[in-house]
Amino acid sequence: MKLNQFVIIGLGRFGSSVGKELMQLGHEVLGIDSNEERVDDMSNILTHAVVADATEEDVLRSLGVRNFDCGVVAIGDDIQNSILTAILLKDLGVKQVVAKALSELHGRVLEKIGVDRVIYPERDMGIRVAHQLVSPNLLDYIELSKDYTIAELTVPKCLSGVSLQELNPRARFGCSIVAINKPQGVIIAPTATDVLSERDVMVIIGTNDQIEDFEETVIR
Template identity: 45%
Template structure:
């Protein structure tokens, strides 16, 4: 069964999420208080509606409680973001993802029941910073406030060595959960300690942010 999504707030972030979900063939209800935004998305989203998400009656009439996953992408109005999240959770929406403006905003959202809180600007800043520091850095996914998964290209310090040689888990506290070989184009899930790292291999690593930073400084950045 096709999942149904709603995106509340069609600023840069909300608009991007709405476009991508729609491009993937998902049913998307786009909601914004501005008519100009709704007019822009009438032919992109499955449905586009002018509505105030802090109006409980309006949300009920839209049938928001029947939506599988609602993304609250309201911009600078933190009060509206919090109130909208509260209404959605009181309605029993299965999953509510909310864009946070700050760590304090995130704490409030989590306390009132938000299932997932994201910081797009902060997370993008982290990715850019990592990519500036090292050309070997490919991607970063935040799992929690202090744990992440990173995707890196094998550095000169790693090539030709095995995982046991590098002793990544013992020295840095990180775990190599997969290695993608460019030579064979295959993903090696849970690689063995004796597996040797080849040129341009891609490593998927999970760990605490502090441990990952130490790992990057010592093994990922080529001298």
Template identity: 70%
Template sequence: MKKMQYAVIGLGRFGSSLAKELMSLGYEVLGIDKREANVDDMSGVLTHSVQADWNDEDVYRSLGIRNFDCVVIAISEDIQASILAAILCKEQGVKKVVAKAMSDLHGRVLEKIGVERVIFPERDMGVRVAHLLASPSLLDYIELSNHYTIAELAVPSRISGKTLRELNSREKFGCTIVAINKPGEVIVSPSAEDRVYEKDVMVLIGTNQMIERFEQAIH
């Protein structure tokens, strides 16, 4: 089976971290950056790393950029260069373009030119950390959409030993416990008779308000 091939344009902190993680997952990764130091840092780490002007159409053509399964535009210091790189990738026929945005306006422009997925690493991490700081029992928080969130909550002593039926999170609060992370095992799609204990972690899906009400009720 052919390995997925990724190209990462921009090998700064975000781009290099992403590229290395894709390599660790077993994919082939081409890194492109105009700065020699960044390319040298990735030499021998990625499948290929190339120093080139990321706004030169001929560069993309010579690299066969259209043959990659996904191109990630991780240029962070130049919005104009990021947008132009996205346009050139789309014109070359890249199947999937993912781009990092530095502002909502930047993100809207990227969406307008056909970028399949726009990511906001700094904003999303800021939101995530804020929620973790605001709630001591919240272990992790990921926003799935504008409305729904997946969150991990530590089980407090007050509800230790209770079944999911007794907690009744869905009927009372609207959020659903989709997994229980127990020491040594994970119960996915737990039944109403499964019990939670201290040191367990509940994984919930719901709106921020639903999860917040549930959290307040169990403490």
């Protein structure tokens, strides 16, 4: 895996969580926050952590942020500073800019100014939790786009011993099982001869309707 350099602006719960995980994955992370206490908390975790005002272009330039592969704007509660920081990162030539949005309107503004990816952590987590609450077999749910979703479903007892050829989800429902997580390891791109066992985890891709149809017809 190619190691990248990330700059994270805003070291609150979201920004610090992203930074810690990127470090765990072996990447280099520069954390920036105007709050000295937050920076102190992350100074021994991230590659570098500095106290700075990210809305000042000269400050970002002096920190060399334009040389980073990705900038993450994780500013928690100040929409104006979030937008201004994202504009500066784009103007300075950061290769990819990702920003946390506090609302749909905030997100639309970020998209208008050219942010490469807008993240809605609270909204997206709410959607995932809601789906898990109404579907006992659903372990995780990720919306890829307005049309396609990836879902993780636990294999119930009624499907134990059934091969993918017998199940035939693509022909019957239009969705595809792209991986099976078994106790002995993950099968990527399983074949028709692969057999499901109770408590395996199926990773399924399809539209919301296709996955819902699959779950209601086969699992419930």
